[in-house]
Amino acid sequence: MPNNTDAMTRPRRSCLYMPGSNRRALEKARTLPADVIIMDLEDAVAPELKAQAREQVVSALTDGGFGQREVMVRINGIHSDWGLLDLDAILAAQPDAIVLPKAETEADIRCVSQRILDAHLPGDMTVWAMIETPMALMNIGQIAAAAKTSRLRGLIVGSNDLIKDLRIASRRDRQTLLPALISVVTAARAYGLEAIDGVYNDIADEVGLRAECEQGRDLGFDGKTVIHPSQLAICNELFRPDADSIDWAYKVRAAFDLPEHQTAGVIKLDGHMVERLHLEQAERLITLHEAIQAYS
Numbered sequence: 001m002p003n004n005t006d007a008m009t010r011p012r013r014s015c016l017y018m019p020g021s022n023r024r025a026l027e028k029a030r031t032l033p034a035d036v037i038i039m040d041l042e043d044a045v046a047p048e049l050k051a052q053a054r055e056q057v058v059s060a061l062t063d064g065g066f067g068q069r070e071v072m073v074r075i076n077g078i079h080s081d082w083g084l085l086d087l088d089a090i091l092a093a094q095p096d097a098i099v100l101p102k103a104e105t106e107a108d109i110r111c112v113s114q115r116i117l118d119a120h121l122p123g124d125m126t127v128w129a130m131i132e133t134p135m136a137l138m139n140i141g142q143i144a145a146a147a148k149t150s151r152l153r154g155l156i157v158g159s160n161d162l163i164k165d166l167r168i169a170s171r172r173d174r175q176t177l178l179p180a181l182i183s184v185v186t187a188a189r190a191y192g193l194e195a196i197d198g199v200y201n202d203i204a205d206e207v208g209l210r211a212e213c214e215q216g217r218d219l220g221f222d223g224k225t226v227i228h229p230s231q232l233a234i235c236n237e238l239f240r241p242d243a244d245s246i247d248w249a250y251k252v253r254a255a256f257d258l259p260e261h262q263t264a265g266v267i268k269l270d271g272h273m274v275e276r277l278h279l280e281q282a283e284r285l286i287t288l289h290e291a292i293q294a295y296s
Contacts, residue, residue, distance in 0.1 A: 010070060011035045011292050012223040013239035014232045015156075015196055017074070019044035020053035026060040029069075032229050033236060035295070036070045041086050042077070042101050050082050054089050061093035068295055072128060074099035078111055087112065091119045096126070097153065102161070103129035104136050106146045113150035127151045128196075131184050132158025134165055144187035155188045156225060157181060159198025172208060174215065185220040197221040203228045213238040240292050241285045249282035249289075 015036035018025045021044070029037045039060065045053045057073055073095045075086035087098065100112050112127050129143055129152060130136075136143065146152045159177060162168075168176040181197070188195035197216035200209045209231055216224055217239055224235045241249070255261060255269050256279050266275050 011240070011288065011295060012070065012154075012194060012196060013292075014235035015072075015223055015225045016229065016232065017044060017199070017225060017227055020057040020073075021045045021049040023056050023060075026056060028229075029060075030065045030067070033232050034069060034226075034229075035223065035236070036072060037066060038072045038074050038099055038225070039095070040074045041082070041090075042074050050076070050086075054082075054086055058089055058093045061090070061095055070096045072097040072099050074101055074130075077102045078108060084115075087115055091116060091121060091125075094121055094123060094125065097128050098125065099128045099130060099156065101130045101158065102133055102136070103131070103143060104133055105139055106142045109143060109146040109150050109152050113146075113152065116151055125151065126153035128154045128156055130156045130158045131180075132161035132165075134162075137162075137180055137183060140183050140187040141190075144191040144193060147191040147193055152193065154194035154196060154222075155184050156196045157184055157198035157221075160201070162198075172211075174212065178219075181216075181219055181221075189220070194222045195220065197224040199225045199227050200231065201227070203230060206234060209234050210238065241289050245285055246289050249285040252279055252282040253286065 012035050014034045015038055016029070016032065016034040017038045017040045018029050020026070020039050020041045026039060039057045041050065041053050041057060061071065073090045075090060075098060076082040078084060078087070078100065090098065098112055098116070100108060103109060109127060109129055116125050116127070127150065131140060131143070144155065157180070162180055163170050163177065166180070174181070185195045200212050202208055213224055213235055223239050226232060226235055251269060252274055255267055255274070256264070256276070261267050266273055268274070
């Protein structure tokens with residue numbers, strides 16, 4: 001089972017895709033306010049540029065300089081012509097995580113995880129699975145369950161591919177996509193994983209991005225993938241605990257810390273009945289809030 005403490009101490013509000021074929025973009029990533037940088041070898045890279053992109057990503061990882069940002073690499077699918085070539089080249093450069101696109105079975109996760117283990121690398125490199133096909137949705141439980149015996153750490157929604165392959169309407173309110181989104185969050189929570197929402201395609205539409213971030217946050221996602229640096233600020237704002245939630249969390253912690261409440265299962269606080277499960281929620285919010293403060 002993944003370490004849930006990591007989910008609280010490493011914010012993933014904004015996860016920015018950066019094309020591996022664009023050297024300047026990889027350099028710029030070191031200065032951007034993204035919690036996560038995802039260097040992309042898949043969709044953002046044309047077939048004739050795959051090898052060059054792989055070399056540039058390895059070089060960028062080797063040079064380092066990304067500070068506190070979590071650095072992931074999205075390889076090509078392991079059943080493609082480039083996937084395992086990507087994986088073997090990238091492992092030696094030791095990113096924080098490998099993002100596996102179009103993951104559809106537990107075996108896909110185990111393949112990547114075992115490759116990491118066989119490399120005998122220092123550190124604790126993780127695997128993130130992209131859920132972006134109908135088969136992935138059919139197998140979402142077994143994919144997430146791989147977390148019990150592999151390095152799987154989180155699930156990422158590939159919303160554009162899901163909309164295409166499910167043949168559903170692409171609506172501004174995402175009502176047609178809600179069943180898929182909820183299934184990803186449910187599977188992630190069942191196995192202690194992080195869940196990251198899909199991208200918002202209209203770079204110029206800040207109002208729409210804000211609404212989609214609020215929706216994703218309310219559905220339980222921990223952050224959102226983005227395709228342009230201009231989208232980072234809104235994601236960082238909306239996927240952080242708000243001031244009222246933080247104030248309440250500190251109140252709940254303080255109340256349960258009182259000697260008379262040390263063993264209480266339920267207490268009364270400001271007219272509300274508060275259970276120990278609310279204390280667990282409060283501790284998570286406080287830890288995440290303090291981690292974000294430390295990142296700022």
